[in-house]
Amino acid sequence: MADPVRVPRRRGMSARWKLTLSYAGVVVVSGIGLLAAVAVYLLRYVPDAAIIADRFVPNRSDLIRAFIPAAVVMMLVLLAIGLGGGWIIAGRMLAPLDRIGRAAQLAAQGSLSHRVALEGPRDEFRDLADVFDAMLEQLEAHMSEQQRFAANASHELRTPLAISQTMLEVARNDPARDTDALIDRLQEVNARAIELTEALLVLSRAERRTFTREPVDLSLLAEESTETLLPLAERRDVTIDVGGDSAHVFGSSALLQQLITNLVHNAIVHNRPSAGTVVVRTHVLPHAVALVVENTGDVLPPHLVATLAEPFQRGAERARSDDHVGVGLGLAIVQRIAQAHDGSLVLTARHGGGLNVTVWLPHPFPQPR
Known part of the structure; x- marks a missing residue:
């Protein structure tokens, strides 16, 4: 059965842009709310009819016509401030995640010696970086142990095979060989190889924790x-x-x-x-x-x-x-x-x-x- 074809996912909006737009949205909505409060609680006390006085007194319509352009300009300014400030703040907030991401990428490529080593006061990002560094340290130690164990196991398993091969070659070139002694010795070497293999299986089972308690x-x-x-x-x-x-x-x-x-x-x-x-x-x-x-x-x-x-x-x-x-x-x-x-x-x-x-x-x- 053929493996299913994996369709690459489209990359969505970055987290920095999402935070930037969220920050700008909060600023703009807050500005709209403030302007709405001004319009609702102040302009309603100004009459809409013409006010007869010795000098010009603007009515509600005049104030609204003068207020809207200024409000639009102010909203554009708030939007620019929200986008710029949000982009800077989001970048500073996500910088620790970028460092953790680079460390994870290096780990995926096989380099487990790199550490995030995030400085600064303890917060959620610092805790995450410390946990990630501890995980990398454990993985590096475990990988080194596994490599050393694999090398030792290969050497130990190779030894009885090499002994058996040497014994067979000597016996082949010796016309007066003792067949019974050869069989006994080969059986002893084979039993030791089986003992080593069974020990490796028990060790592997214990490490995987595949057992019922x-x-x-x-x-x-x-x-x-x-x-x-x-x-x-x-x-x-x-x-x-x-x-x-x-x-x-x-x-x-x-x-x-x-x-x-x-x-x-x-x-x-x-x-x-x-x-x-x-x-x-x-x-x-x-x-x-x-x-x-x-x-x-x-x-x-x-x-x-x-x-x-x-x-x-x-x-x-x-x-x-x-x-x-x-x-x-x-x-x-x-x-x-x-x-x-x-x-x-x-x-x-x-x-x-x-x-x-x-x-x-x-x-x-x-x-x-």
């Missing part, structure tokens, strides 16, 4: 997640302690389950080589619900903690040759899911080693303090 108990989800990951914790000699309040929120059960699973999985994998611990707690406060996951581990410098929630950031020492290290999207997915639920993620290095991760979510029924 329903009542969810975080404490139950925490118990389910820890039970699922218990075999991994036992293999790595990590003890998990789960507890806390019954914490109800509104959100997606699947996404919040993914959030908790990622946090517990990270806490298990990035832990001590032996005798490690993971503590999972849920807390209910008057205006918020908190999910806290703490683990033991290496001492983390503050600059590393600040980057852990960025996509594909695993930490140099934490991402050693480990089959369970993940694809570098665990905390990034947690942050996006928290933001999609109008919450936030807070990372804090623990004294003595390890990490404290707190997810704050809105309370479904805020209580007065």
Whole structure:
């Protein structure tokens, strides 16, 4: 089916002309009203008949004949003043909108670094310009993040494909190749590529907020997640302690389950080589619900903690040759899911080693303090 032909709309009268004509119209109508008042309330007391006196005394008709030309001239003067003054005033009033329009045009062309930066006292135009600048700043930051994420995702997705291609080329040139070992290795690389793709899909779903909100108990989800990951914790000699309040929120059960699973999985994998611990707690406060996951581990410098929630950031020492290290999207997915639920993620290095991760979510029924 062919796309409908769009007929270009005719450009109407500019806003400046509309304001100018409106201003001139108000001035002219006010002048007409004033002249009408003079005619009605003053001329009616002057008789229309000839006035007999020792000298010439004009009657009503004489005054009207003398008044009309002067009134017409005065109306033309008022019209000129209204048009000129209206044009100047409208230009000054619309100048901020012109600046905002130029900034919007530059943004439409891909330049998000330009700002309106409207000066002067705060008024409606200043508020509009500030909101527009804030929007441009957020768009620029979001665009930069998306570009960086796309570049990292492309690199991460390219890696398993390049590994598979290299393995196949080596196997083709090796007459004594081990087919079973090749299949096992290819299956491992393919599974990692699938894991990365699924993580990207979850991340995209969380950013679009395309999910149905329903009542969810975080404490139950925490118990389910820890039970699922218990075999991994036992293999790595990590003890998990789960507890806390019954914490109800509104959100997606699947996404919040993914959030908790990622946090517990990270806490298990990035832990001590032996005798490690993971503590999972849920807390209910008057205006918020908190999910806290703490683990033991290496001492983390503050600059590393600040980057852990960025996509594909695993930490140099934490991402050693480990089959369970993940694809570098665990905390990034947690942050996006928290933001999609109008919450936030807070990372804090623990004294003595390890990490404290707190997810704050809105309370479904805020209580007065």
